Amino acid sequence: MKRIPLVKMVHINKAFPGVKANQDINFRVYPGEIHALLGENGAGKSTLMSILAGLYQPDSGFIEVKDKAVRFHSPRSALSQGIGMVYQHFRLIPNFTVAENIVLGAPDAAFLLHKQDIEQEISALSDQFGLEVDPAAIVGQLSLGEQQRVEIIKMLYRGCEVLIMDEPTTVLTPREVKELFKIMRRMSDQGKAIILITHKLHEVMEIADYVTVLRRGKVVGEDRIENLNEKTLTNMMVAHEIEYSQVDRAKPSGKLVLKLQDVQVPGDQDYMAVRNVNLALHAGEIVAIAGVAGNGQKELVETIAGLRFPSRGTISLDGEEIQTLPVKERLRRGICMIPEDRIGMGLVPNLSVMDNAILRNYNHETMNSGFLLNYKKISTYTWKLVQDYNIYLSSIHHPVNYLSGGNLQKLLLAREIDQNPRVLIASYPVRGLDVMAAESVYQILLQEREKGTAILLVLEDLDDIFRIADRVAIMYEGQIEEVLEVNQTDIDEIGALMLGADKIGVRYVETQAN
């Protein structure tokens, strides 16, 4: 019997201003298949799947579902054909309950909300696929892993047969990843097709049945997983061999630069975002903060930079307490930060590259003549940064938004490093960047480390932590329980700590399970 593909995408093209995101792509998925869509950031995976989910319209090409041509004008029409997507940034409404989020927009819903009926239906689905979640809980109060389960149930509730998952593991701890994979396997066993968008090879090797590899908007290879290995996949994914940089841990770190003692920071709502954190940072070392996003990392780094103030505890730089000093004073003393929010906090949207280059030192005498800004000097200064850090741009007078992600990040790095920092903080510095751009960011950071700067990174990818960091601090619910030497720990230990489990306790449970 000839197998009929659930979904077939033929000759798909899609362009955005300045990028050809998808070029002549053919793609098919069969029932019960876990199909990995593999590629670097910016390879066009998400665009392709957003087209399949009805969010974007292709410039040309067509889609067939079960051999019948379809045209999707909106996610609604895709859903009606049984195609649903779990986006990387969840599409959930935080102040609604789980049940409300799930029934939202359900096509055949009754006019009135029958809470009990709905909750029962959800429980049934949860049991069928092993997706544990409380239907009455408020979504905003759930962990990211739980929110993801809500998203999956939402799609199953609508009878989706094809489930697209966009980088589902980035927000999960290693343990949660294992659980997710179990759920995915269970869904595929029941005939659902699952498309896993990812850039992580080991995930593909672990879970996928079939792989399609994208590079720069084109399909560069596809095959069953049995015929592939990590090496062949890597070769397909990146055009040329990449020399991954690696921190040299042999070099001893210098003297103590930054010290946090018993720091407590209130969050935006009524809770403590950072609790009793103790942390020491030495010259010439990179300390990474690991943890699931939303566990106080953001508040912690903002407190060090002076954007928030601790309600208790001290922060000292070279032995001097700085926790009450304003941003400007901390900058002057050499605390620099690359925020998570590149455009919005780190860079000012709609202002020119030049205006952005001086955001942190516009007050400096070299940028001014009298009470006027000296744009001649500013222009020279900006060009110097652009050249020193290989930033590609057409004009320093253009709004900064015109730059690509990698160049934005380089501009940010250039500007902060030019302040000669004693302490450099960077949150998710390579998020969304392709391999080459990410590598150059890491190289700049490693050079800074060589110069003796104390570096604090918030990272999401554990692989990166093992390559780049000297030590790793695991943050969970606002606390840092352990700071470990990277070369004396492993993924399992970090993973357990990310879940907040007491180290010894977890090991005990695991031995019991075996």
Add this chain to the structure above:
Amino acid sequence: MLRPKLIKRESESLLARIAVPILSIILAFVCGWIFLYFSGFDPGESYLRMYQGAFGSRYAISETLVKAIPLALCGLGVSLAFRMKLWNIGAEGQFHMGALAASGVALSMGDLSAWMLLPLMFLAGFAAGGIWGAIPGALRAYWDVNETITSLMLNYVAILWVDFLVFGPWKDPSSMGFPLTPRFSVNGYLPTLGTSRVHIGLILALIIAIVVYIVLQYTRWGYEVRVVGESKVAARYAGMNVARHILLVMLISGGIAGLAGMIEVSGITHRLQQGISPGYGYTAIIVAWLARLNPFTILLVAFLFGALLVGGFSVQTFGISFSIVLVLQGAVLFFLLGGEIFLKNRLVWVREEVR
């Protein structure tokens, strides 16, 4: 089947930037044409009379200029607040307070020399308008209270204050019941240019436009205002005091509108009276928006809208309500807002494949 589709442009279209405002004005007048036609007026003749009323004679042009001055100043005032994405729609009230305070000075210190009196009136007008702008500013800066509604509510309060004074304590006993104050002493009159009614407020508006431009583009403070306007988070990250900037900008924004009020009583009416503004403060919002907040364009657009006001007054004798001016203004703004999408997008017709 052909259907329209918007495609994002890689950069803003210069052509659209010029064409959209011009087309907006034209389209608004086309709408007005239809509106007048169905109301039983001869649109062609109405427009012709409006044109003649605004530009038809030396006097007409001077009247247009006279109206353009307060519009330009109020427009400059609100544009400053708009830069910071502060929706100060209280220019009307700030204008009234400026007029009120300047009149207070003129009426109580009329025997001072012009060299003393005019600067005092100037300061009083700026201060009163500034305070009127700073109230919503402070509420916004320190408690995050919506400045749109508060600034608008204060318009009504300011107008009622003026009404109270001109109907009550400051009323001219010889006014035969009309709600107006006595005339100022001549020392409180703003000098005119030649023999026309056009006064040196015109030059003042020009100077303020230049100052606003230089301050915003080339000073550190202007840089800070631009940064705060685009992103408050980025401003805090750069170590700027966001709340203080909000307060200060609202104060100056209100102050400039207050100056417009001072100039109006000192240059034109020479007294405080009911209804000193035919909605300058509101029209100024359109002026600023149409000019895309550029100070010099504001001067130009203010002239056009001054003409619209004068033209609107002149067709009243023709039986057409002055309200037609508001209709046209609203329509211009609609088209302008609607047209802005073409700055960042291109409209193309795509052929829908039927499969």
Add this chain to the structure above:
Amino acid sequence: MGSSAVIALLAAAIVAGTSILYAALGELITERSGILNLGVEGMMLVGAVLGFIFTSNTGNHWYGLLAAMVGGALMALIHAFISITLRGNQVVSGLALTMFGTGISGFLGKSYQGMPIVDPFRPVVIPFLGDIPVLGPIFFRHDVLVYISLLLAFVLWYILFRTHWGLSIRAVGENPAAADAVGINVSRVRYLCTILGGILAGLGGAYISLAYAPSWQENMTAGRGWIAVALVIFALWNPLRGILGSYLFGGIEALTFRLQTAGISISSFFLAMLPYLLTILVLVLVTIRLRQEAGAPAALGVAYDREER
């Protein structure tokens, strides 16, 4: 003040608050869907003038009411098109709408200025309920539009919080991307809510010219549209709290009116300032208590562009 005076005052508060209630309910639904329409004042004026003109010419206030609703809807449609389809600036579009509405109403109503109305809405005493002491005269001896407005507040509350429609509306206002992802037509929901807002604002305007102060005067809404916008914040986007707020403002208006006729020595100009000052005060108190507009739809005033990256 005797008890009969208090009863009369409370009854007058309800009547004075009804036009604001209509407008506030309309704006509330509009804002729940994520659209900020600051043109309430303009839509009310158009409603008031059309209500008056059509009632005058047909002799039937129901035609007037219908015309007011259609007028409000058309006005809202302009705002909807600009802010939803063309993704224009909602604040400025609302201001334009106010200007436009003020102009249109002044223009159309010019020859009706000061004319008496033919067929105003008159109070109806509800049998039995109207005879209950105290409560009867306060609540049950009004014109039919008062009862409709109250009923409407309850109906809207029920729809918003107990039905699938309400869930969709709130979802669109909170996170349009999430609503879009589950197949809700964001634009359609926003269009419908904005137009409903316009219909209710038109009704609120017509209530003034056909029932509260049966006549047409230029600018006769006197800022009630703006008060309605402020009331939505006071009501925390909940229709039932909207009733409370509207009657509070109605009460202030009724009180100032009474004080003026009672010959109180405070200048009428200062009494007239009260509603505006009260609006500011209420706004300040609510905002300070709630911190950063808790309860406001998260996507309020933000256009939704599906392909925004």
